[in-house]
Amino acid sequence: MTAIEPSAGPASSSQLARERAVGVVQSFGAPIVLAIVVIVAAFSFPTFFTVTNLTNILLQSSFLLIVAIGMTFVIVTGGIDLSVGSVFALGGVLAAYASQWGWVAALVVPLVVGAVIGVIQGALVAWGGMAPFIVTLAGLLAVRGIVLAITNGGSTTPLITDPVLKGIGQGGFASIEWPVVIGLVLLVVGIVLLTRSRTGQGVIAVGGSENASTLMGLPVARVKLSVYVLSGLTASLAGALNAAYTSSGVPVVGVGLELSAISAVVIGGTLLTGGKGSLVGTLAGVLLLGVIQNVINQVGSLTSSVQSIVSGGFLAVVVIIQTVLSRQQRL
Amino acid sequence: MTVQSPSTPATTSTSPVLQARGVSKRFAGVTALDGIDFTVLPGEAHALMGENGAGKSTLIKVLTGVYQPDDGELALHGEPARFARPLDAQKAGVSTIYQEVNLIPLMSVAQNIFLGREPRGFLGLIDHRRMYADARELLGTYGIQVDVRRPLRSLALGVQQMVALARAVSINARVVIMDEPTSSLETAEVETLFRVIGMLRAQGIAIVYVSHRMDEIYRVCEKVTVLRDGRVVHVGDLADLPRVELVSKMLGRSVDAVEKRGATAFGEESHVSEATPVLTATDLSRRHQIDGVGLSIRPGEVVGLGGLLGAGRSETLKGISGVMQLDRGSVVIDGQTVRSGSVPAAIRAGIVMLPEDRKAEGIIPGLSVRDNIVLAALPRLSRAGFSSRRNQDAVVDVFMRRLRIKASSPDQAVSELSGGNQQKVMIARWLAMSPKVLLLDEPTRGIDVGAKAEVQALIDELAKEGLAIVLVSSELEEVVEGADRVVVLRDGQVVTELTGDQVDEKHLLDAIAGDGAATSTAAAASTASDAAPETPTEERA
Known part of the structure; x- marks a missing residue:
């Protein structure tokens, strides 16, 4: 019996080695760059590598991390969710309003509303066959409008007095704040979900080839719906936690947050075209953005506009590298 | 388990x-x-x-x-x-x-x-x-x-x-x-x-x-x-x-009922030309598609490509016209090598192709007859990026009359025309480029009988005016009667070339089937359908 060896195909052994190298760069590129930036920053600024500063970076990044976890699932299916910034703001405002009925309500109300928004957007994408970009762009505008409507045009900022809720936002375990803990727990749950469950494999498959997934009998529409629900949940939870952290539901927060989340996900190595993604990469992407901001703040003489330029430059480089690498793999 | x-x-x-x-x-x-x-x-x-x-x-x-x-x-x-x-x-x-x-x-x-x-x-x-x-x-x-x-x-x-x-x-x-x-x-x-x-x-x-x-x-x-x-x-x-019989059943041509002629609008005389070839293609190859196909065409000549679906006919045309990137091979026109894999280079050299799938690869349905005709020629009708309507109208008028395109006006949308007239619009688009070589892939597929005859007559006419034409058709009689020479392909390779008296359905059928002589003429009486095989739908296997 003759066996077909992989080398019988277009992939020769040198190609295989190159392919592996490309795979490593794609999967671990963001963590490697993060490590380099951290090391350089640690030597350049004495105030950088201190417990206070590092936990501060973690806390500042935790809200974006939670949003980016949901966003990773959406992007892996080949979709996009532009509404997360508005849902984040709505989550915060609702949490602050609902905190008068206790901290449980302050968490449950935003989550329910976030899920409903996800169901509506997901249904339009999955069964309506509409482009995710347009559906969630409409979501971005509409939800921001709702936020302004329930806060008198943004002039009202509901405050949080509930001590338990404030504790969730501001307290912590040892020197790590609860939002960081929650973010990391969600990350682990997300990793297991994406790589070890049938649902997660379905998410990857739908992003890889919707047509083939349909022919293989996967529930394509249900998969699509579920990722938008997940993204609605994570965005509103992050908003509620952010409100707990600041003791108030500020209506104007989260503007442009969707772009930061997308950047973090893509920098982390998730393909914008779907079918391949890594939540570890997303964590690295989120931290990379956080560290860059922190370093620029350390320099002091630089303004926040420089931060945008650096982040944008990073994103561009990552996308270029990704494109080049995936072309290499296809050869 | x-x-x-x-x-x-x-x-x-x-x-x-x-x-x-x-x-x-x-x-x-x-x-x-x-x-x-x-x-x-x-x-x-x-x-x-x-x-x-x-x-x-x-x-x-x-x-x-x-x-x-x-x-x-x-x-x-x-x-x-x-x-x-x-x-x-x-x-x-x-x-x-x-x-x-x-x-x-x-x-x-x-x-x-x-x-x-x-x-x-x-x-x-x-x-x-x-x-x-x-x-x-x-x-x-x-x-x-x-x-x-x-x-x-x-x-x-x-x-x-x-x-x-x-x-x-x-x-x-x-x-x-x-x-x-x-x-x-x-x-x-x-x-x-x-x-x-x-x-x-x-x-x-x-x-x-x-x-x-x-x-x-x-x-x-x-x-x-x-x-x-x-x-x-x-x-x-x-x-x-036997193979010959299988092929004849697929094509709907019984093996001994193929002597008859005259079902198409092509002229009787075949012009055997001694002129030097205008186009010579050698060793055209692309993995899994065609393998070492060679072809030469003289001015005023119609060369048919014979073979079953998947034999490499369309691929050969795509290779010559630059639509398909080639692994190997060259196309030489009037002594000049054409850069392979580039449609603009092929068009500049005078090679144009009428694609097989008119709807998907040819016409732009929303545009008018005028715009469809001048589309490819726009660069040469323009000065500094602008093209005058008068120049366009002159060109469009000439071709609409010459090809007898039936449209209410040059402004009618092409999607409203019949299949035959759409095909003529496509031909007009390429003629406006004054080409030397015209590659036709299934030019009469899916158009009605009358329009078919007109397109066939037009092919004859264009050849007489000195254009070199390559014709691909899945209808045997169209190839046999339209072409002066037939190059037969099988599994991506040229298996034989039929010239002169050999250009008839019997020889072509044998060459396509590829198991030597047509030994089984006796068995052919079983399904003697003489009706021209109309293709009801355009579908891809």
């Missing part, structure tokens, strides 16, 4: 595993399938043959639940069955292996095999180790050893197809439909596929095999059903059917 042992004895039952009974399918009034009876027995390899538009693809789509039959029914093991979706057919045991592998390229081999039914362990989480082991074992039974953790796309196409096959069979397939499974495989991979087909048949799994490669059909299959114009024209054992 998902892995089936190949040593399982064949099912001895002879009741059909899958049947189509009187299945008809119509699209917008065009009948694609007309009362088809198709029976597949367990463990048999059944070839499904037919030329473009015969209804093969439509039948496959009905059998696999992509389309619903308008009339008639399907039966599984004798029981009536309805497949509302491809998934229903799969669950019932009817799987399809497509020409383009329908798996997820970025996911691993094992993930692809077990997607949606991964082995699970602790907490309902996927047990990767078991999944990899099962995948290895399953592929091992077919003699395929690959790293099942590698992404599918890093593997050779043949291996990818084996993975698709393994997935299909492990989901308990009873019938596997293979649509052109070998079209992109290497020789060694084809052998593996055939070996696996043998193993599947030994397990009682039936194979429906669709291919244009005669050698494969005769090697793999025992039964054949031939479709033509949406009807079954022949069912029987392949062993009793």
